[in-house]
Amino acid sequence: MIELTINNIKVKAEDGMTILEAAKSVGISIPTLCHMKDLVPSGACRICSVEVEGYRNLIPSCAYPVSGGMVVDTNSPRVRRARKTIVELLVENHPQDCLICVRNKNCELQDLSERYGIREHRFAGESKAHAVDISSASLERDPAKCILCGRCVRACHEVQKVCAIDFTNRGFKSTVTTPFNIGLNASDCILCGQCILVCPTAALREKSSLKTVSTALLSKEKYTIVQVAPAVRATLGEEYHLPLGTDVTGKLVAGLRRLGFKKVFDTNFAADLTIWEEATELINRIQTDKPLPMFTSCCPGWVKYIEHNYPDMLKHVSTCKSPHEMEGAVAKTYYAKKLGISPKDIFVVSIMPCTVKKFESTRPELSEESHPDVDAVLTTRELVRFFNIAGVDFADLGDDQFDNPLGESTGAAAIFGASGGVMEAALRMAYFKLTGNHLENVELEQVRGLEGLKEASFYINGKEINIAVVNGIGNVGPVLDDLRAGKSKYHFIEVMACPGGCVNGGGQPIHQKTEKVMKRMKVLYDIDKKMSNRRSYENESIKTLYKEYFKEPGSHISHEILHTHYHPRGK
Amino acid sequence: MHKEILESYPKNDKSTLIPLLQDIQSVYGYLPQEAINDIAMHTGLSRSRVYGVATFYNQFRLTPLGENIIRVCRGTACHVKNSANLLYSLENTLKIKAGDTTRDKKFTLETVACIGACSIAPVITVNDDYYGRITTKDIPNIIKKYQGKPKTEKQTKETVGA
Numbered sequence: 001m002i003e004l005t006i007n008n009i010k011v012k013a014e015d016g017m018t019i020l021e022a023a024k025s026v027g028i029s030i031p032t033l034c035h036m037k038d039l040v041p042s043g044a045c046r047i048c049s050v051e052v053e054g055y056r057n058l059i060p061s062c063a064y065p066v067s068g069g070m071v072v073d074t075n076s077p078r079v080r081r082a083r084k085t086i087v088e089l090l091v092e093n094h095p096q097d098c099l100i101c102v103r104n105k106n107c108e109l110q111d112l113s114e115r116y117g118i119r120e121h122r123f124a125g126e127s128k129a130h131a132v133d134i135s136s137a138s139l140e141r142d143p144a145k146c147i148l149c150g151r152c153v154r155a156c157h158e159v160q161k162v163c164a165i166d167f168t169n170r171g172f173k174s175t176v177t178t179p180f181n182i183g184l185n186a187s188d189c190i191l192c193g194q195c196i197l198v199c200p201t202a203a204l205r206e207k208s209s210l211k212t213v214s215t216a217l218l219s220k221e222k223y224t225i226v227q228v229a230p231a232v233r234a235t236l237g238e239e240y241h242l243p244l245g246t247d248v249t250g251k252l253v254a255g256l257r258r259l260g261f262k263k264v265f266d267t268n269f270a271a272d273l274t275i276w277e278e279a280t281e282l283i284n285r286i287q288t289d290k291p292l293p294m295f296t297s298c299c300p301g302w303v304k305y306i307e308h309n310y311p312d313m314l315k316h317v318s319t320c321k322s323p324h325e326m327e328g329a330v331a332k333t334y335y336a337k338k339l340g341i342s343p344k345d346i347f348v349v350s351i352m353p354c355t356v357k358k359f360e361s362t363r364p365e366l367s368e369e370s371h372p373d374v375d376a377v378l379t380t381r382e383l384v385r386f387f388n389i390a391g392v393d394f395a396d397l398g399d400d401q402f403d404n405p406l407g408e409s410t411g412a413a414a415i416f417g418a419s420g421g422v423m424e425a426a427l428r429m430a431y432f433k434l435t436g437n438h439l440e441n442v443e444l445e446q447v448r449g450l451e452g453l454k455e456a457s458f459y460i461n462g463k464e465i466n467i468a469v470v471n472g473i474g475n476v477g478p479v480l481d482d483l484r485a486g487k488s489k490y491h492f493i494e495v496m497a498c499p500g501g502c503v504n505g506g507g508q509p510i511h512q513k514t515e516k517v518m519k520r521m522k523v524l525y526d527i528d529k530k531m532s533n534r535r536s537y538e539n540e541s542i543k544t545l546y547k548e549y550f551k552e553p554g555s556h557i558s559h560e561i562l563h564t565h566y567h568p569r570g571k
Numbered sequence: 572m573h574k575e576i577l578e579s580y581p582k583n584d585k586s587t588l589i590p591l592l593q594d595i596q597s598v599y600g601y602l603p604q605e606a607i608n609d610i611a612m613h614t615g616l617s618r619s620r621v622y623g624v625a626t627f628y629n630q631f632r633l634t635p636l637g638e639n640i641i642r643v644c645r646g647t648a649c650h651v652k653n654s655a656n657l658l659y660s661l662e663n664t665l666k667i668k669a670g671d672t673t674r675d676k677k678f679t680l681e682t683v684a685c686i687g688a689c690s691i692a693p694v695i696t697v698n699d700d701y702y703g704r705i706t707t708k709d710i711p712n713i714i715k716k717y718q719g720k721p722k723t724e725k726q727t728k729e730t731v732g733a
Contacts, residue, residue, distance in 0.1 A: 157617070157620075163617030163618070163619050163620065164619060165619055166617070166619035166620050166622070166623040167623050167627075168622060168623050168626040168627070169626045169627065170626075170627050170628075178619065179607070179618040179619045179621075179622040180604055180607075180622060180633075188618075571608070571618070
């Protein structure tokens with residue numbers, strides 16, 4: 001323990017703590033921009049500068065460790081002047097279009113400008129002019145709004161290890177961009193959107209599909225169907241100031257109905273369906289000596305990553321479409337037939353916690369007779385904007401139920417949104433299929449939580465099954481390298497590109513704290529716990545679906561509609 | 572061509588990046604996209620990082636040089652003698668910005684901090700020729716001189732490398 005003084009307050013701090021952390025522990029707030037929790041400090045932005053007695057220069061508190069007897073002033077006139085100047089310089093080189101900006105009222109630069117009372121332009125000068133990169137289906141990059149804090153670069157390099165963007169050029173000309181400044185669509189970016197979650201301004205944002213969706217809703221020819229991913233119900237409440245970890249499923253359904261969708265379905269239904277197909281594929285692979293381990297294919301970011309970086313390993317990826325694509329495919333085949341509507345008149349919208357899903361829905365192979373399985377994808381953030389435009393007062397909505405038959409689901413489907421969930425759900429089903437017995441203890445604690453790589457072994461029918469859960473695409477490299485070297489001992493591996501799984505997806509409400517992720521996961525695990533049916537094979541609607549249409553998992557017709565294939569993509 | 576240079580460096584050693592970039596640029600006169608990709612593979616760095624370093628330092632070029640290199644001195648003495656005007660005039664005549672190469676690959680325009688010929692300010696150089704005490708009126712004639720001129724010996728050597 002070390003004792004120091006911050007703003008005349010005696011503070012006890014642990015050895016190795018930074019001044020920023022010590023100040024925070026006694027309720028002193030220091031602004032930060034480039035600082036990222038859990039990563040090595042970079043000290044680039046200087047906004048967290050404080051004055052320390054005996055030091056000539058101001059000290060960046062995010063990067064400086066405390067020492068005994070230190071006397072710190074975080075609020076001296078000199079500190080305030082320095083911070084104000086930094087903010088003024090950033091603001092002057094920033095397009096001041098806050099009123100029409102997507103991050104209006106949710107922007108760290110705006111907050112700082114407010115906090116330090118910037119009321120005039122002191123440094124009018126040349127400002128950056130850059131083209132907006134709208135090339136990708138998922139993300140937009142607006143370098144003019146970039147304040148070069150470097151958080152996206154660090155999320156991309158140090159957390160996700162995709163390394164799609166980096167600082168280029170120098171001084172006034174510096175920008176964060178792709179190699180050779182090409183569009184994101186042509187780069188090896190996996191579009192996971194973790195950069196959006198850390199961006200303090202609107203320099204990185206999702207590409208909005210709101211216009212397409214509202215046009216479809218107004219069209220008389222279109223039969224609009226909406227589906228909601230499991231992770232959205234665990235986070236949407238945050239945008240309406242409901243307590244962290246509130247389950248808003250009922251309100252969400254009611255809100256979507258108010259927007260005018262003809263049917264409100266649940267992606268959880270297709271998650272159960274995915275488990276039927278994927279567990280069958282896994283068992284088939286184990287029994288017939290086909291390539292093992294098998295990787296899950298629910299996460300389109302992960303699929304894009306392996307297509308770019310390890311194309312020789314693509315045979316290990318399950319051929320199952322991701323759940324929302326399956327839901328769309330079922331809606332445009334089985335359900336269309338049932339309704340007597342042509343698939344071209346059905347418009348499927350997915351509400352997703354994810355930015356890559358937008359790209360995924362444009363993949364040509366994910367379509368039925370040239371109609372895309374999913375016509376448009378909205379992120380959680382876009383849905384909030386849609387509710388606002390439509391005058392839906394979310395907090396006051398009553399609870400409503402999903403429509404059937406594509407709305408029934410089991411507890412196993414709900415946990416898809418948390419890292420380890422797909423694995424857990426698949427094992428519940430695989431155990432039953434292999435042994436004929438129900439797995440009694442369905443909660444597999446080994447695959448829950450926030451570690452980067454979670455491993456477990458099970459004995460099913462006397463055979464050892466080794467599984468792994470990769471939490472965050474940054475942890476997948478070693479697993480794939482082992483596999484390439486022929487050293488992999490696993491049978492089944494789940495990969496989710498975003499750390500924590502879909503609850504922390506790139507389309508979720510913007511935050512920077514990991515504690516939120518655990519609370520969001522808990523919502524999904526609680527939904528699972530409350531369900532009477534917790535195993536995908538107990539879903540009655542799916543049993544009917546197979547009886548009436550697909551015959552059995554892995555049948556010819558299910559391969560045509562519920563499975564897909566992958567392409568190697570260049571680096 | 573650059574493959575041999577890569578092989579002379581140890582694999583997966585991030586610290587070799589800058590010498591590698593320098594050596595490969597000395598072969599081609601610039602850093603072709605393909606070379607940057609290969610350097611990334613060899614050093615184990617990401618392409619974005621290699622590209623970032625290559626664009627950070629002024630010594631690296633990502634576009635091929637033109638046949639003739641025009642350098643405008645922007646040092647203090649030349650600045651006082653209005654070398655900014657010479658630069659604008661060159662930019663307008665060649666229809667490129669400083670740092671760029673004309674479409675026909677005849678000219679590359681660069682600025683330099685000081686050429687060391689302050690006594691004849693303002694100065695521009697074309698390849699190894701010096702032009703001092705000039706005004707914007709002299710620019711078209713100077714350019715005309717090099718328009719049809721074959722490559723000088725030094726550049727020939729560099730372009731053969733590519």
